[in-house]
Amino acid sequence: MTAETTTADAGSSFKLMEWILTTDHKRIGILYLIGSMAAFIVAGLMALLIRIEQASPGPGIMDSPDQYNSWLYFHGAAMILAFLIPGLTGFAANYFLPLMIGARDVAFPRINAFSVWLFYGAIILALLSFVIPDAPDIMWTGYPPYSVTSPGNTAFYVFTVHLLGFSSVLGAVNFLVTVIYMRAPGIGWNKLNIFVWTTIAALGLQLVFIPVLASAVTMLLFDKYLGTHFFNPAQGGDVLLYQNLFWFYSHPAVYVIFLPAVGILFDIVATMGKNRVFNYKACVYGGIGGIMLITGEVWVHHLYVAGMPDWLRIGQMVTTLLISIPVGLIVISMWGTLYKASITYNTAMMYAASCFFLVLLGGLTGIPLALTVVTVHLSETSFVHAHFHFIMALFSAFALFGGIYYWFPKMFGRLADGPLATASFWINSIGVNVTFWPLFIIGVEGMPRRYPDYEMFPQFEPYHMVATVGAFMIALGMAMTIINWIWSAFKGPIAPENPWGSKSLEWTHAPNCPGPGNFPEDVVVDDDWSPYEYGRK
Amino acid sequence: MTKILSTIYGFACGLLLTGAARAEEGGELPDPAAGWDHLWREIIIDITIIGVVFGIAAIYMMIRYRAKNPNDVGSAPKLTKAQAIAWAMIPAAIFMADDFFLSAKGWTLWNVYRRVPDNAMEIKVTGYQWYWEFDYGDGVVTNELNVPVGQPVVLRMTSPDVIHSFFIPAYRVKEDVMPGRVTYIWINPRTPGTFISTCTEYCGTAHSGMYTNVNALVREEFDSWLVEAKAEAAEEAKG
Numbered sequence: 223m224t225a226e227t228t229t230a231d232a233g234s235s236f237k238l239m240e241w242i243l244t245t246d247h248k249r250i251g252i253l254y255l256i257g258s259m260a261a262f263i264v265a266g267l268m269a270l271l272i273r274i275e276q277a278s279p280g281p282g283i284m285d286s287p288d289q290y291n292s293w294l295y296f297h298g299a300a301m302i303l304a305f306l307i308p309g310l311t312g313f314a315a316n317y318f319l320p321l322m323i324g325a326r327d328v329a330f331p332r333i334n335a336f337s338v339w340l341f342y343g344a345i346i347l348a349l350l351s352f353v354i355p356d357a358p359d360i361m362w363t364g365y366p367p368y369s370v371t372s373p374g375n376t377a378f379y380v381f382t383v384h385l386l387g388f389s390s391v392l393g394a395v396n397f398l399v400t401v402i403y404m405r406a407p408g409i410g411w412n413k414l415n416i417f418v419w420t421t422i423a424a425l426g427l428q429l430v431f432i433p434v435l436a437s438a439v440t441m442l443l444f445d446k447y448l449g450t451h452f453f454n455p456a457q458g459g460d461v462l463l464y465q466n467l468f469w470f471y472s473h474p475a476v477y478v479i480f481l482p483a484v485g486i487l488f489d490i491v492a493t494m495g496k497n498r499v500f501n502y503k504a505c506v507y508g509g510i511g512g513i514m515l516i517t518g519e520v521w522v523h524h525l526y527v528a529g530m531p532d533w534l535r536i537g538q539m540v541t542t543l544l545i546s547i548p549v550g551l552i553v554i555s556m557w558g559t560l561y562k563a564s565i566t567y568n569t570a571m572m573y574a575a576s577c578f579f580l581v582l583l584g585g586l587t588g589i590p591l592a593l594t595v596v597t598v599h600l601s602e603t604s605f606v607h608a609h610f611h612f613i614m615a616l617f618s619a620f621a622l623f624g625g626i627y628y629w630f631p632k633m634f635g636r637l638a639d640g641p642l643a644t645a646s647f648w649i650n651s652i653g654v655n656v657t658f659w660p661l662f663i664i665g666v667e668g669m670p671r672r673y674p675d676y677e678m679f680p681q682f683e684p685y686h687m688v689a690t691v692g693a694f695m696i697a698l699g700m701a702m703t704i705i706n707w708i709w710s711a712f713k714g715p716i717a718p719e720n721p722w723g724s725k726s727l728e729w730t731h732a733p734n735c736p737g738p739g740n741f742p743e744d745v746v747v748d749d750d751w752s753p754y755e756y757g758r759k
Numbered sequence: 760m761t762k763i764l765s766t767i768y769g770f771a772c773g774l775l776l777t778g779a780a781r782a783e784e785g786g787e788l789p790d791p792a793a794g795w796d797h798l799w800r801e802i803i804i805d806i807t808i809i810g811v812v813f814g815i816a817a818i819y820m821m822i823r824y825r826a827k828n829p830n831d832v833g834s835a836p837k838l839t840k841a842q843a844i845a846w847a848m849i850p851a852a853i854f855m856a857d858d859f860f861l862s863a864k865g866w867t868l869w870n871v872y873r874r875v876p877d878n879a880m881e882i883k884v885t886g887y888q889w890y891w892e893f894d895y896g897d898g899v900v901t902n903e904l905n906v907p908v909g910q911p912v913v914l915r916m917t918s919p920d921v922i923h924s925f926f927i928p929a930y931r932v933k934e935d936v937m938p939g940r941v942t943y944i945w946i947n948p949r950t951p952g953t954f955i956s957t958c959t960e961y962c963g964t965a966h967s968g969m970y971t972n973v974n975a976l977v978r979e980e981f982d983s984w985l986v987e988a989k990a991e992a993a994e995e996a997k998g
Contacts, residue, residue: 287964361961367938368921368963455939461922462937495824497833504847527924528935529942532873536866543858550854551847557813558846560820564831578817586806593865595872596802599795599931602924602959666799668928670959673967678955723829756832 245331246738250338251317252633254308255626257338257345259704261304262619264349266700268297273657273693276686279677290674291359292374296351298362299379301615303386304345307475309622310482311390311428312341315397315421318629321728321736322415322753324406324745329399333392340389347382354378361672363472364439366453366464370446380443387432394425394432406727408747415726415753416492416499416506420485423510424478427517435471438464462528469521476614477517481510483621484552487574489753490628491559493724494571498754500558504551512548516541526597535594542592549585566722569643573624576651577617584613587662602672605665608658616654623650623703630710631717635734638710642702649699657692660685726753788911789871790947795931798868802861872932875945876911884916886923886936886958889965895985898992903972904956906948907981913945924960927973935960948975 241249271293275282284290316338320328328334351357359374369376401414401422442464444450451457453464492499499505522530522538556578565571587609590596600606630638661669664682676682720729731745824833838846882904883894893904906912916925916936926933930946958969976984 287967291961291964291966359963365922365961368961371921372963459939461939495833496826496831497835498837500835501838501843501846504843508847508851527933528922529937529940532869536869539865539869540858540862543862544855546854546858547851550850553813554846554850557816557820558835560817560824562835563820563824563833564826565821565824566826566829575817575821578821579814582810582813586810589806589861590799590802593798593802593861595795595865595869596798598872598933599928601933602926668926668955668957670926670957670967672961675967678957678970757834 243335245327245335247316247320247328247331247334248633248736248740250334251313251315253338254312254316254341257342258305258309258313261300261345261348262309263704265297265300265305266697268293268300270693270697272297273690275674276676277690278683278687279680280675284674287674288359288374291361291672292351292357294672295358295361295374295379296348299382300348302362302475302479303383304341304348306479306615306618306622307386307390308341310479310486310618311393311421311424312338314417314482314486314622314625314629315393315425317633318728319397319418319421320400320404321632321732321740322418322726323401323404323409324727324731324741324747325400325404326739326741328396329404330396333396337389337392337396340385340392344382344385344389347378347385351375351378363468364442364464365461365468366442366445367461369442370453376446377443380439383439384436387436390425390428391432394429397425398422398429406745406747408749408751412503412506413747413752415485416488416502417482417485419506419510420481420483420488423514424481427474427478427514431471431474431518434467435475438467438471441467462525462530465525465528466521469524470518473521473524474517476610477513479614479618481513483577483618484556486621486625486628487577488556488559489726490570490574490624491556491563492754493628493722493726494568494574495560495563495565496723496756497559497561497563498752498756500555500561501551502555502754505555509548509552509555512551513545516545516548520545523592523594523597526594527601539592539594543589545592546585546589553581553585568627568722569639569647570624570628570722572644572647573620573627576647577620577624580612580617580620580654584609584611584617588613599668600665602670603665604661604669604671607671608661608665611658612654616658620650626707628722629728630707630714631721631734632728632732633735634711634714635717636710636712636714637717637721638707638714640706640710640714642706642709646699646702646706649695649702653692653695653699655692656695657689660688660692724753725755788876788947790949791868791872791945792929792931792947792949794868794871798864801864805857805861872944875913875943876947879911879913879945880907881913881915882906884914884925884936886916886918886920886925886962886969888920888963889958889969891925891956891958891969891971895988897989898996899985899988900992901988903974905974905976905981905984906946907978908948908951908975909978910981911945911947913943915941915943917941921962922960923958923962923969925956926959927954927956929954929973933959951975951977 275284275290354375356373356375358376358379360369360372360376360379364379441452445452451459453459453461488499519541520538522534523542526535591600591609627638664685669679669682719734731741885892890902893901918936918938922935922937924933924935932944932946934942934944952975954973956971956973958966
């Protein structure tokens with residue numbers, strides 16, 4: 223294969239058709255980035271509306287509770303399905319995974335292009351819910367019988383899930399084949415970047431569990447529009463069947479989001495600390511492997527108060543708590559990577575540092591929720607809401623933002639670090655704590671989730687008010703962040719090749735803004751090479 | 760690091776022993792809500808210790824190991840095979856010990872939550888979009904829940920429309936209420952007073968409006984109310 227590599231200069235002509243018809247994994251990655259950030263912006267605005275409405279009890283800015291419910295639906299569904307999952311397994315995996323393993327593209331580039339356009343189809347379908355008169359109001363979980371009897375348009379939800387699921391399954395097959403068959407000579411399994419491991423773990427989970435979600439929402443569609451009775455007990459169905467199927471996918475989906483974020487974090491910390499990953503094999507086989515092993519046996523912790531049999535609730539309490547073992551191994555590796563490191567602080571490393579505390583806060587508040595009997599009080603309160611925002615939403619989003627800063631010179635040839643980046647980092651970091659700490663507190667006191675109005679608990683108003691102020695801080699911080707990225711992509715200072723002195727292949731072997739084919743020469747690595755071997759000359 | 764972790768383990772073992780000692784007491788009817796508060800405090804201590812240890816370790820290392828000059832590289836030694844195994848197995852054993860310790864505690868209290876006392880009074884609860892109905896038998900039906908103090912009460916719950924969830928924060932208890940199944944919770948009201956109950960499973964437009972009062976009445980007050988209400992219901996049935 224001959225290498226045809228050009229370093230794209232910023233002024234090169236932009237051709238729309240080249241982007242629409244592209245099969246280049248890097249351009250597809252950028253398309254995923256644009257699509258998922260668009261979903262993030264709209265879903266983030268919904269969060270802001272929700273927080274404004276909740277700032278005081280009684281009706282505020284909403285026309286009706288139904289409108290509020292459709293904001294909640296869009297916020298949850300879009301943040302998880304159209305921002306976090308495509309941002310981490312679409313954008314980051316597409317752009318960087320082939321570079322990290324020394325491959326010239328993915329195994330099936332045209333299927334890859336099909337995946338990204340399915341994703342855009344799903345985003346358009348999701349956004350259409352703002353213009354149709356009967357917007358879905360069934361939350362991202364879509365529990366029947368409400369989703370069947372709701373006046374909202376459940377079909378939009380179902381078809382959005384179908385498109386995203388189809389896109390993800392194709393992507394999963396594509397990347398698993400790529401990693402198995404297209405690693406450059408010399409890159410053994412124990413030399414992969416942690417990000418590569420976490421990505422294939424996440425995609426492996428997608429491949430196994432998405433079909434279950436797809437069948438669950440399809441049954442929903444049949445019940446609502448074709449008159450079947452899968453979930454209607456009056457006709458012999460069962461309302462809990464859906465919840466079991468839904469969480470059988472959606473608990474692993476938490477790791478589909480969490481794992482790639484962990485991978486990005488390891489790559490940032492090892493690079494900025496110029497240090498090897500602490501206890502690599504324990505992290506990969508014990509940590510990542512352990513999560514994959516246990517994740518399919520814990521879904522009932524989402525149904526602790528749903529009237530499941532007692533033996534099942536207790537059994538899955540134990541399996542849920544045991545997740546602390548693989549997660550603990552990952553955390554020890556992450557902390558150990560700091561030991562005797564030589565850390566340079568920049569925006570990427572600051573986001574990574576923030577993630578250390580987000581993972582502690584989110585992870586440890588999961589421990590009470592793992593206990594069935596404790597959840598009997600905390601389930602569906604804002605304690606749960608704060609917990610999963612810390613561990614899933616904030617941790618993963620911060621890791622992704624850190625990754626964007628880390629890889630910015632690679633993608634655009636320019637640096638995005640600067641005063642605006644630093645200022646927005648601090649506003650974001652403080653904002654998330656101001657928003658979610660009050661929700662922990664009132665959650666324990668009994669504040670339920672998904673409430674537009676809380677006139678029965680007027681004593682919670684100051685807490686909600688503080689949380690709303692925090693939400694505005696995040697909005698400001700994110701606006702500054704996105705403006706900074708757009709400005710830096712075109713006008714930022716030109717970055718040197720390998721600005722962080724990384725040993726990973728995407729920095730050492732590929733130029734900034736790699737052209738088609740990625741590498742000027744075929745990549746071959748030495749026996750003692752590893753992406754984290756900084757002691758070696 | 761190992762030292763710190765073994766301290767946590769020691770602390771966990773200590774808690775386990777005190778927990779075992781407490782279980783001996785027993786005697787009168789258990790109060791699930793008080794048990795919940797006790798377990799909650801223990802878990803908060805447990806996770807706070809872990810969080811503080813790891814938090815301080817992270818802050819210390821992030822300050823201590825700043826790059827002195829830009830060309831420095833990290834100097835972490837490569838782990839030997841024995842060290843690598845030890846760094847996986849020892850933390851795993853500690854985490855597992857804490858997991859089983861918490862599981863045992865959680866299971867003990869869970870049994871209290873699920874074992875309805877023999878002398879419990881039964882009230883049927885039905886969740887509708889968007890209100891609650893409480894049925895005391897003999898045609899007595901209310902929209903606020905009245906319970907006598909000092910009397911365990913079991914609520915048998917169902918719904919004809921969609922899934923709701925009956926939550927009384929003051930009693931630290933909730934369970935989903937759904938079509939096709941009857942679920943239950945039991946409470947042990949200790950003090951007279953009015954408490955709030957809410958719906959905590961999303962059920963549509965007026966989900967947040969589906970709250971009501973739980974009135975814990977002293978025994979005599981409750982009895983006289985029930986007698987009166989039954990008489991009224993009987994009269995209505997006749998007329």
